[in-house]
């Protein structure tokens with residue numbers, strides 16, 4: 001178990017609903033779900049998932065902490081907002097889905113190698129470092145996330161598109177060396193650290 | 208009309224459904240002067256369009272008949288049909304109300320012989336059948352109508368049909384030059400018994416009421432089941448007139464929904480349970496009913512009725528709010544999509560007719576109420592701040608007939624108290 005996870009387990013022992021309410025974005029809405037099933041039936045991905053929003057909300061109330069936080073369902077939400085529009089109780093379902101994913105990531109319980117999680121992680125790392133997303137490095141990292149061999153295959157497959165992007169000045173090959181950044185990345189790092197500190201305080205993380 | 212008959216001792220009841228009739232009768236039978244103003248051409252309200260009443264499965268005409276008998280026997284009560292209240296001013300014990308009376312084009316001489324309807328050619332959507340059938344433009348509202356007088360639709364007045372009707376009437380009952388009248392009256396107390404209206408089903412986009420012929424409302428289903436209704440009591444579906452034998456009932460259609468009506472309409476679970484028994488009445492074990500629900504809310508002793516229907520092998524219950532409805536093109540059947548809550552099974556269920564158990568919204572949404580009226584978050588009327596105006600029946604809350612009548616009696620008592628106090632203070636002066 002990671003530290004953060006041990007802490008959370010100790011703090012909320014058997015009350016996963018309270019944990020979600022306090023620590024997950026929009027989590028306080030979960031108890032408003034009346035289990036009507038409309039979100040599950042309206043979600044375009046619903047039949048491809050193990051856990052629809054309806055099911056996840058019930059599992060939270062039933063205290064199925066491990067199953068919820070290790071589920072990869074919320075990582076597949078495409079933010080189409082169909083569920084939010086239809087929910088008779090106006091739950092901000094999409095945001096809760098992302099909140100759950102984020103929380104599971106924070107506790108390091110989210111499924112390893114889950115593609116959405118990997119993309120998000122690479123995107124964030126690139127952004128948080130320089131204040132700009134380095135598209136070249138980001139794409140390369142994406143290609144190679146499943147290993148060298150797969151990476152080369154991916155890069156070959158995308159070769160012509162990459163070239164076209166370079167020709168039309170949409171991709172700068174020089175980005176590989178350093179790359180552009182915002183004026184003062186140092187201050188950005190401080191801001192992010194501060195935001196993190198505030199969030200940790202509000203949500204009761206002691207890190 | 209002679210306005211001086213009404214005084215601040217008079218009680219005005221707005222709306223002549225089961226609640227308004229009850230309020231008016233209770234007060235009149237206590238010796239109070241009462242005016243009952245009904246907007247439609249006949250008393251009876253929405254219940255006169257129901258086939259049977261839950262939980263006893265009796266016919267609404269029976270209750271209506273008793274009330275009409277009481278009404279005819281009472282001299283303190285004056286009924287005004289085609290009359291709308293356009294304003295209420297003043298205060299408790301001393302109101303001035305303005306009434307707008309639309310022309311019927313038929314006077315008291317009418318015997319209901321029906322000759323006028325025979326000669327008139329124009330047809331209009333039958334206002335009592337939700338547009339499921341047509342009627343002649345000279346018509347008797349329905350079999351139990353009170354007053355038992357024909358009506359000429361305004362569209363034929365000034366046309367050849369109007370003249371034909373007039374020529375056919377042997378009793379001099381047709382007056383083509385009747386005009387809209389406005390009268391002012393003094394009254395001491397007002398009871399709002401304006402009732403309810405069905406939520407506009409077309410607004411529930413995923414259910415396609417406006418796109419699919421075979422998606423109908425629970426009110427339309429009442430008319431289909433009624434032997435006096437447009438299909439003679441056969442459950443024929445609109446698209447092709449085929450007998451519907453595999454019927455889905457969708458609960459909370461527009462109720463308990465922040466996107467539509469926030470409140471639980473309270474009667475629609477019972478209405479659908481009742482309607483499954485119409486299906487049984489027609490087909491026996493052959494007809495299948497499936498109720499899709501969030502929770503079944505059959506309050507108090509109505510639970511017995513629910514338990515009885517649960518025993519019925521032809522009725523299936525699926526705990527799920529249907530997510531959306533798609534058309535099955537070849538058959539005109541409908542495919543209901545959703546996920547059930549007891550096991551989270553995804554279903555795509557085919558039915559030949561879908562009945563939406565639509566919610567009740569206050570009829571008074573859409574009319575201008577007096578300024579000091581208190582309404583709840585859904586628009587149901589609680590009463591006026593000055594304590595001289597009250598609400599009764601479905602105008603006050605989504606109520607069934609039994610509870611409507613109780614609430615109407617309570618409102619009547621409050622109104623009697625107001626005019627009593629008024630007369631007491633006047634006596635002392």
Ligand SMILES: Cc1cc2nc3c(=O)[nH]c(=O)nc-3n(C[C@H](O)[C@H](O)[C@H](O)COP(=O)(O)OP(=O)(O)OC[C@H]3O[C@@H](n4cnc5c(N)ncnc54)[C@H](O)[C@@H]3O)c2cc1C
Nearest residue numbers: 222224225226246252253260261401402403600601607608
């Ligand atoms: C599908 C369905 C099935 C139902 N089945 C049952 C059942 O089996 N048993 C049961 O107990 N209940 C049933 N109900 C409920 C029942 O319909 C109501 O309880 C009942 O209609 C309430 O009566 P009311 O007089 O308060 O209102 P209404 O019946 O709505 O009467 C109101 C009257 O006021 C008039 N009016 C409105 N506005 C004005 C105005 N501004 N000026 C003058 N007049 C006005 C209207 O024209 C109408 O005549 C059912 C409801 C639905 C939707």
Ligand code: SF4
Nearest residue numbers: 033034036037039087
């Ligand atoms: S639509 Fe809303 S109320 Fe219904 S199950 Fe989904 S979250 Fe719960």
Ligand code: SF4
Nearest residue numbers: 043077078080081083
């Ligand atoms: S927003 Fe996400 S959970 Fe909601 S319907 Fe779309 S994909 Fe499904």
Ligand code: SF4
Nearest residue numbers: 317318320321323376
């Ligand atoms: S209006 Fe005249 S013709 Fe028509 S039903 Fe009445 S009495 Fe008969």
Ligand code: SF4
Nearest residue numbers: 459462472473475476
């Ligand atoms: S009575 Fe039943 S169908 Fe009607 S709103 Fe309430 S729960 Fe829904």
